[in-house]
Amino acid sequence: MKEAPLSWLRGVVTLHVTGPQVELFINALTGLGIVIWDVKPVKSGLNLKLLLNDFYALRPLLKKTGCRIHITNRSGLPFITARLWRRKFFAAGLLFFGIALFLLSSMVWSVDVEGNERIAAEDVLDAARQEGVFPFQWIWRMEDPDKLSRELTVRLPGTSWIGVQRTGTAVKIQIVEAVQPEKKPLYSQRHLVSRTDAVVTEIYAEQGRPVVGRNTRVKKGDILISGALGDEESIQYVVAKGEVKGLVWHEYNINVPLKTDVNSYTGQRKDHSYLVLGKWAVQLWGYGKSPFEKSNTLTEKVPLSWRSIHMPIGWMTEKELEVEVKTVTLTPQEARDKGLEIAKNDILAHYGNDSVLKSQKILHEKRENGKVYMKVLFEVEERIAEELPIVYNRGE
Amino acid sequence: MTRIGRRLRGWTNGMLDLPQDLLHDMPRITLIGNKELYVENHRGVLHFSSELLKLALSKGSLEISGKGLEIRTILGQELAVEGIIGEIRYKESEESS
Numbered sequence: 001m002k003e004a005p006l007s008w009l010r011g012v013v014t015l016h017v018t019g020p021q022v023e024l025f026i027n028a029l030t031g032l033g034i035v036i037w038d039v040k041p042v043k044s045g046l047n048l049k050l051l052l053n054d055f056y057a058l059r060p061l062l063k064k065t066g067c068r069i070h071i072t073n074r075s076g077l078p079f080i081t082a083r084l085w086r087r088k089f090f091a092a093g094l095l096f097f098g099i100a101l102f103l104l105s106s107m108v109w110s111v112d113v114e115g116n117e118r119i120a121a122e123d124v125l126d127a128a129r130q131e132g133v134f135p136f137q138w139i140w141r142m143e144d145p146d147k148l149s150r151e152l153t154v155r156l157p158g159t160s161w162i163g164v165q166r167t168g169t170a171v172k173i174q175i176v177e178a179v180q181p182e183k184k185p186l187y188s189q190r191h192l193v194s195r196t197d198a199v200v201t202e203i204y205a206e207q208g209r210p211v212v213g214r215n216t217r218v219k220k221g222d223i224l225i226s227g228a229l230g231d232e233e234s235i236q237y238v239v240a241k242g243e244v245k246g247l248v249w250h251e252y253n254i255n256v257p258l259k260t261d262v263n264s265y266t267g268q269r270k271d272h273s274y275l276v277l278g279k280w281a282v283q284l285w286g287y288g289k290s291p292f293e294k295s296n297t298l299t300e301k302v303p304l305s306w307r308s309i310h311m312p313i314g315w316m317t318e319k320e321l322e323v324e325v326k327t328v329t330l331t332p333q334e335a336r337d338k339g340l341e342i343a344k345n346d347i348l349a350h351y352g353n354d355s356v357l358k359s360q361k362i363l364h365e366k367r368e369n370g371k372v373y374m375k376v377l378f379e380v381e382e383r384i385a386e387e388l389p390i391v392y393n394r395g396e
Numbered sequence: 397m398t399r400i401g402r403r404l405r406g407w408t409n410g411m412l413d414l415p416q417d418l419l420h421d422m423p424r425i426t427l428i429g430n431k432e433l434y435v436e437n438h439r440g441v442l443h444f445s446s447e448l449l450k451l452a453l454s455k456g457s458l459e460i461s462g463k464g465l466e467i468r469t470i471l472g473q474e475l476a477v478e479g480i481i482g483e484i485r486y487k488e489s490e491e492s493s
Contacts, residue, residue, distance in 0.1 A: 028441035030470050039467035041446045048467075 004035045004051055018045035019067030028061045052078055074083065099327040108137045109169040116175045119158060122242030124173060125208060127155040133171055135166070142166070184363040188389050192225040194218045195386040198246030208240030218246065218384070227390055237390050246384040247358065254339035254374040257368075260328050268322035270300055276301065276314040292322040306385035336365070355382035400425065400484070421454045427484070432462060433477040439474075441467075449477060459485040 017025060022045055029036055036056040040047045045067075052074075062069060084091040110131055113121040131151050132142060142148070145164040152162045152173070163174040165280065192208070199217045208225040212218055214241055227240035272286035279305070298321065303314035330338065340360065349354055364375040426434040435451060435458065442450035442457060448466050451458040467478035 023441040023444055026444070026470065028469075030440070034470060035469065036473050037467075037469040039444070039470065041444055043464070046444070208459060 008076050011078035013055050014047055014049050014073035015053055016047055016070040016072050017067050022046045025065045026065045031072045108171055111171045114174045162246040186240040190240055191223050191227045191228050191388045192240045192385040193388045194224055194384050196220050196248055198248045198384045200246045201381055204244040205242040212314050213329045224385055244385040245381055248380050248382055250378045252343045252376045256335040256339040256372045258330050258335055262326045262328055263323050266322045266324045270320045272318040276316050278312045281316055294323045295320045296323055339374055351382040355380050430481045435475045436471050456488040470485050
């Protein structure tokens with residue numbers, strides 16, 4: 001037997017009762033079936049608790065018994081609501097805050113895309129938007145992550161897996177892109193034409209129609225492999241591909257001096273050291289005249305620097321290196337060989353490393369002013385094909 | 397104490413029959429140590445202070461004296477008292493108050 005059930009919800013009033021016969025008052029209460037509890041005798045009467053509902057039935061009893069009551073405490077929900085009702089806006093604010101917190105936290109605030117290299121993040125976000133994943137979307141309106149990732153994989157070609165993960169208000173879309181074969185560069189339709197006058201030695205058409213055969217003499221600009229297939233009526237253009245080699249003649253005018261001066265360092269050196277202050281350099285070491293007949297001077301400047309800031313103070317070293325001049329004299333035979341070597345290297349550099357020197361013929365040779373002059377004809381087998389794009393409606 | 401105890405035991409022995417408190421409109425008093433006291437079937441409070449509690453019964457009255465007495469609940473004819481209970485005196489008298 002304790003206090004009345006759910007008394008806090010129904011509201012509890014603590015009374016202080018005074019009067020000549022408080023016992024009568026209590027008996028009257030119990031006679032009406034009113035529950036009271038925590039009845040404590042104090043100096044001038046009693047303290048007791050009862051339910052708020054029963055409080056209104058007290059008045060006639062008080063008159064009958066001649067007691068007086070004084071409310072000392074009120075507690076319970078009805079009083080709290082009454083107090084809150086007096087402060088409506090405070091209560092509304094409290095409620096509003098709770099609702100706002102709940103609503104804002106059940107909203108998607110950010111969508112991030114991770115792991116994409118080829119596919120633009122905007123495309124992924126677009127697809128996600130069509131699936132109902134975008135900022136300021138309600139979380140409860142979003143589909144299951146499993147379903148979303150399946151739908152997104154269908155929507156975005158070129159992906160092998162898409163994961164959708166939601167942590168709080170942030171959605172993370174992880175993408176694994178499918179490995180795709182490398183794309184071949186695009187060529188426009190073309191012919192292969194001759195770069196120069198030549199005799200064809202080898203022709204191999206990978207694509208297109210070979211027009212010339214072996215040992216054909218071609219001129220510059222002649223079509224070697226045609227990109228046009230079919231006859232006049234049904235013509236189709238393709239990208240001509242292939243390899244054509246031919247004999248080409250190159251005439252070289254070579255001159256080689258018999259005597260050449262060669263500069264070389266002897267290893268002797270003299271250093272001058274300077275302290276640099278702004279525009280001025282103060283020499284500290286290495287006074288004295290240069291002991292060398294001929295010399296090269298290398299200058300090294302080391303400014304005092306800290307990180308990327310250079311001070312106007314620094315150190316400068318001048319290295320004076322002795323130079324010796326040697327004269328090399330070639331015999332006419334050596335000079336000729338050297339000249340031919342230079343020409344061959346030039347051919348290889350210009351017309352491709354797979355060029356083959358078939359023959360060479362010295363047409364003219366003379367020695368004059370200490371130089372050897374030569375005119376040489378080289379017969380070289382080299383690639384002669386050149387691309388010529390096909391332009392439509394060329395004939396009109 | 398012993399008298400009440402005997403009476404309680406007597407009641408329990410007689411449980412097979414109808415209990416006496418129903419038959420004779422007598423109070424049922426339960427005492428737990430000297431801390432709590434439950435009285436059922438009383439007829440109202442005659443006097444109440446922290447030292448003395450007088451209850452009216454159908455025949456006579458019950459006087460409970462102790463220290464720091466308080467009524468924890470009153471509901472109809474049931475009553476629970478808390479505090480340090482010293483004496484319980486049962487006064488039988490023909491005249492009812």
